[in-house]
Amino acid sequence: MVTNLLILGGGNMGGALIRGWLKTQKKTKTLFNSIVLFDTNRDTREKWQKKTPTEPLLVVDDLHDLNTLETKPTTIVLAVKPDGVADAINSLLPYYERESDTCLISVAAGVPTKRLRAICATSKGRMVVLRAMPNLPVEVAQGVIALYGDDTVPAACYDRVARLFSALGTVTRLSEESLFDVITALCGSGPAYVYAFMEGLEEAAVRYGLSPADARSLTLAMVRGAAALVTEKACSPAQLRNHVTSPRGTTQAALEVLNRKKAPLPQLIDAALKAAIKRAQQLAS
Numbered sequence: 001m002v003t004n005l006l007i008l009g010g011g012n013m014g015g016a017l018i019r020g021w022l023k024t025q026k027k028t029k030t031l032f033n034s035i036v037l038f039d040t041n042r043d044t045r046e047k048w049q050k051k052t053p054t055e056p057l058l059v060v061d062d063l064h065d066l067n068t069l070e071t072k073p074t075t076i077v078l079a080v081k082p083d084g085v086a087d088a089i090n091s092l093l094p095y096y097e098r099e100s101d102t103c104l105i106s107v108a109a110g111v112p113t114k115r116l117r118a119i120c121a122t123s124k125g126r127m128v129v130l131r132a133m134p135n136l137p138v139e140v141a142q143g144v145i146a147l148y149g150d151d152t153v154p155a156a157c158y159d160r161v162a163r164l165f166s167a168l169g170t171v172t173r174l175s176e177e178s179l180f181d182v183i184t185a186l187c188g189s190g191p192a193y194v195y196a197f198m199e200g201l202e203e204a205a206v207r208y209g210l211s212p213a214d215a216r217s218l219t220l221a222m223v224r225g226a227a228a229l230v231t232e233k234a235c236s237p238a239q240l241r242n243h244v245t246s247p248r249g250t251t252q253a254a255l256e257v258l259n260r261k262k263a264p265l266p267q268l269i270d271a272a273l274k275a276a277i278k279r280a281q282q283l284a285s
């Protein structure tokens with residue numbers, strides 16, 4: 001079903017989702033009729049109003065404008081910081097008292113559905129609550145999006161949300177909400193780990209003689225190619241690493257440095273994920 005979307009918060013994540021959906025909509029035309037965006041920050045609203053005058057994006061200055069729409073959006077994405085979630089939902093509820101089966105999808109890290117449902121429970125309307133954890137590559141339709149909705153979520157509502165997010169990358173449905181912490185550590189924060197690695201490679205390559213432009217483009221092409229090879233071959237990353245690593249060759253020399261006894265790379269990565277999971281749990285409590 002083609003739907004109308006309302007997004008609360010047009011910052012980093014809300015913005016990536018909007019750009020991803022607008023790009024996909026250009027190709028498919030069937031994802032949604034329009035996106036309505038509300039952000040409490042006037043500068044953010046103005047930025048969107050200036051940048052996208054010809055797109056099917058309506059930036060409203062006040063939620064009251066929802067009452068003037070021909071069709072009220074029934075799929076709502078909440079993309080505000082975790083500590084702003086309650087205020088954002090409370091500001092929205094008065095406009096949804098007569099609607100039923102509105103899907104509210106929160107992307108806020110660490111805010112459980114139980115809490116979201118408790119906030120929505122003050123409304124006379126019926127809000128179906130789901131959580132999503134997208135990552136920033138949704139902007140180029142290559143994101144990873146974990147979705148969770150418990151068994152009170154009607155199948156039609158889940159399907160509507162899954163279809164929307166599938167346009168932005170790979171969607172996975174979590175069987176347990178507690179898995180969000182590891183998904184956040186792996187896929188939400190993951191692009192930053194890859195960027196940090198690329199940053200280090202680029203900087204070192206420049207120190208050893210490449211121009212900054214070459215270091216950037218070659219690092220990027222290498223990462224893209226490495227990911228494409230794992231995608232195409234029915235091999236694990238470990239098998240492909242072995243293929244690249246000839247005994248006593250250059251790769252082995254480098255991997256020995258990365259796996260020094262005191263802090264071998266797999267242990268460092270494990271510790272990094274553990275730190276991210278712990279932080280996600282702290283944010284939730």
Ligand SMILES: NC(=O)c1ccc[n+]([C@@H]2O[C@H](COP(=O)([O-])OP(=O)(O)OC[C@H]3O[C@@H](n4cnc5c(N)ncnc54)[C@H](OP(=O)(O)O)[C@@H]3O)[C@@H](O)[C@H]2O)c1
Pocket residue numbers: 008009010011012013014015038039040041044079080081082084087088089091107108109133134135136188
């Ligand atoms: N960034 C990521 O990679 C990522 C990944 C996964 C999930 N997330 C989640 O996405 C959410 C948003 O993160 P972000 O990095 O996009 O934050 P952000 O850049 O600060 O964007 C949030 C925007 O929402 C506005 N806002 C605050 N309260 C609002 C309300 N009641 N109604 C409408 N707009 C409101 C903010 O305005 P002000 O600036 O004036 O407060 C800001 O412009 C977070 O909960 C985060 O956990 C982020």
